[in-house]
Amino acid sequence: MSATIKDVAKAANVSPSTVSRVIADHPKISDETKKRVLAAMKKLNYHPNAIARSLANKSTKTLGLLLPNTDEDLFNNPFFTQAMRGISIYAQKKGYYIMYSYSNNEAQEIEFIKRYIHSKWVDGIILLSAKQEDQCIEYLKNIHYPFVVVGRPKDTHSVLWVDNDNFQAMYNVVTSLIERGYRDIAFIGGPQSFIVTNDRLEGYKRALQGRGIEVDENYILTSEFSEQGGYEGAKKIIEYKVPEAIVTTDDLIAFGVLKAIKENDKQKIAVIGFNNTFLAPYQSPSLSSVDINAEQIGYQAAKLLIDHLEDKEEEEHNKPTHYIVDTKFIERESTKL
Amino acid sequence: MSATIKDVAKAANVSPSTVSRVIADHPKISDETKKRVLAAMKKLNYHPNAIARSLANKSTKTLGLLLPNTDEDLFNNPFFTQAMRGISIYAQKKGYYIMYSYSNNEAQEIEFIKRYIHSKWVDGIILLSAKQEDQCIEYLKNIHYPFVVVGRPKDTHSVLWVDNDNFQAMYNVVTSLIERGYRDIAFIGGPQSFIVTNDRLEGYKRALQGRGIEVDENYILTSEFSEQGGYEGAKKIIEYKVPEAIVTTDDLIAFGVLKAIKENDKQKIAVIGFNNTFLAPYQSPSLSSVDINAEQIGYQAAKLLIDHLEDKEEEEHNKPTHYIVDTKFIERESTKL
């Protein structure tokens, strides 16, 4: 039905290869014929068939995005939509398409990865969550398939990744708390299986130690990535010993903490969230949180992968292999009590 | 590098067409050769090249998903991720891939649609938001391209769509409020450019009228799709005349309303959200909300489109052209005061 390269060739009185050359913006083509071909394209409303190009080029210009295998709440976390938007923005800029699939568990995740790769649908893969023992990373590394992971993997050797400096971010937050006179600071994090949890926990511990405050293991809780987790964690901690501040690894957790605090009438406890989600300003008290710039993370992840893909031929010499996105502490009422 | 259909053919001592037939599960193939071919596939670790198949079949088995052209807050609304998940689930079940793109405005949205269509990347398109005057719908309808829209379009003629019965849902909520003795009920909705806003507003009005309560236009506000909008709207309404209840068209708006109510110390005002987002239970008071089952909406949208695509040949006689997903009122503290 729609015009092909041959139709254009005929209409412009040139050969198909010439048309192909103007599509690819080949240098050695006379302005005159180029003009004629372009005109023929317009006239016939011609658009290159991407499938045919992909087959001939052995490249689809599309990326496969793997959404995390996890429970509902985590996926509802705005982090993912923001990262997806960032990915989409850079991809669009470079003319790449994005496919996504949502998996329920790691086995399924690997299955989808294989499907993407074997079917030749994608040129590269973006992993949207790095766990401590991530089989997807292992698999992709082994077969030397181009991929990037959002979140620092356990072993960064020869893998592209982008993340915040989670250690530093939490370190800074806790240090600033200490400098203002807080000493009894508790920590509630998500599951330990996530690297990000451990990084932030480490930052918390080191900040305390750096100021000569002993780490109290009873002040450290990791649980679900949910308000429920924060709520229950905070109750447990308050029961143990009322702290002056509670730092968390996610706003969702912090929301739960705020609720528990209110119920226990311990309103002087400072609370800090992470990820600066859009509802943080609308808590009462409004929640201080660390903005991790999720959109930028997604953007840089796409950039790392696509740039890597495009530069395949020119030796992969000094290409950066990871990118650290800045965080920013957003102070609100929950730390100004 | 990887095995092609020819390699398999050679290994199994048959012709490529025979291999192709077993891939497509063609009936006229002897069990014996089928077995031999399958064995060869395993041995060579053969996987069909989807691009080549697509080119020959003129069908990619992939769908293009258009994320709404709108401000940040709206996209952060969990509705979209839930719908995306539903879409993904049905698509995966039927072996379809999903591509998404995020657009900033309607012009860009149409541009992406054209790109998807012209490049032949997708077999159909899913629109993730129906506005009153939706140019995308107009465009797709005109060129008779297969698509489905999430949300009831203004003109439903010859378009596939899935939605809640937003009129009925709001009608029921308001009626139940009236039956419990509430009379001064205000309404705060999102932008009027969204059909869903009008449907819910209509349900609100009719419910009042049905019980002989006059509609007070000062009790009706539409604004941004955000907490900010709810917050400011509620303040305005309270200033005008303190209502007994405020119904909203979105939890985000309701969150803002709750905040305004607290600040004004008007805690007896009942509040109802919409979409039953995951944070609704974590407000204080916990927020009563209408669960719209977004995942189901996405699932049914994908189903409608894919089933339509697959049945192209067999006359399109009695195929359903839309689907209504049930809503459910989830009562919490905010309506039990």
Added chain:
DNA sequence: ATGAAAGCGCTAACAC
């Protein structure tokens, strides 16, 4: 039931 051959729409040597 199976094979031969043409074709899907585009690209990339290789010639001139």
Added chain:
DNA sequence: GTGTTAGCGCTTTCAT
């Protein structure tokens, strides 16, 4: 600079 030709990996008549 431009045309010719041979694929890319698969499907599908049309034979047999």
